[in-house]
Amino acid sequence: MVTAETADESVDRRLLRGARSRRAVTGRAVEIASLDGLDGLSFGRLADDLDISKAGIQTLFRTKEKLQLATVEAAQEAFVDAVVRPARDSRAGVARLRALVDGWIDYAVQPLFPGGCFWGANLPIFDSRPGPVRDALLRQQRAWVTTLATQFRRAVAAGEIADLDPDAAAFQVSAVLHAVNLALRLGDGDSVTMARRVVDGLLAPAA
């Protein structure tokens, strides 16, 4: 006999299974998209890779664009967990900026995703294609630069570093880190040293 309670439990279990499947699919999708870009995603390829049915994946995500958007969100969550959240343990200002930069370099060197930086791989492809995927990628990239700018502002306000334009400094750090990511993919590790030198210059104590 199906009581109200067991019916609820069955719905819960189904939702839980759906959430787990979504996570498995987006996890693999982030890996693929870091290597081959979000264009490289397809229901068929994911079904093969994960050994689950293509129809099941289609039921979960419905359209390729929705799959791409879910992938972009999953990448953002993984990035925040790996780079942004741990840096919150460091004091606002210079210490947190160093933690953010170190975390970002680890994220590119390790790397967190097999193809390196997810935004480095996908923004150049989507920059000429207006739409929700481009908007999501852009929003996330801006959130990262804003995070850096906020900490530069705190560092200047606290007199830790010379008076500089926090937005320009954040733009510069973000640009250099993206160049590091590309250089690492191309086998050029010297870029890490050069990037650290640029950041050290920006974070030099106020004279």
Place this chain on the structure above:
Amino acid sequence: MVTAETADESVDRRLLRGARSRRAVTGRAVEIASLDGLDGLSFGRLADDLDISKAGIQTLFRTKEKLQLATVEAAQEAFVDAVVRPARDSRAGVARLRALVDGWIDYAVQPLFPGGCFWGANLPIFDSRPGPVRDALLRQQRAWVTTLATQFRRAVAAGEIADLDPDAAAFQVSAVLHAVNLALRLGDGDSVTMARRVVDGLLAPAA
């Protein structure tokens, strides 16, 4: 009657026609690849766009990889003509660095190619794909950074600017210019001002 002379003339004419066709095809191919990447190239699409036969294009380039390599070379030639060669009119050191940076910003703002910087569009796609196309893109990107580093070295040697690491400075300028290109594609023009500020900082007269 076909004399030796007329046969030669006919060969010359055919070679000339072939060279002109190649240039027409690679010119269009550079435009496509700046927007959709070198993966977006196909004999069929080029034949449609240029209203010539697909078989003719195939005879000229043989394989997709050879077409991609010819496209990469054509992009490099156009870039050198637009940015590098005109800067040679300026005196080596700071003046030539300013000319190179101004030329590059124009190249991205105008833009020379409809999708903006050719290397910004294609290096992130090919960075995980070893092969002759990646090697050619990488060689060209390095040539640009070396051009900048050489002029930083001259500027330091002449005492025009403070003693800095020319390779790190060149890396930094290249990184910031690539960030400008991406920001412009995404509709953010403030990046040009921020990039100029970074360059001004590096080119400040020695104290």
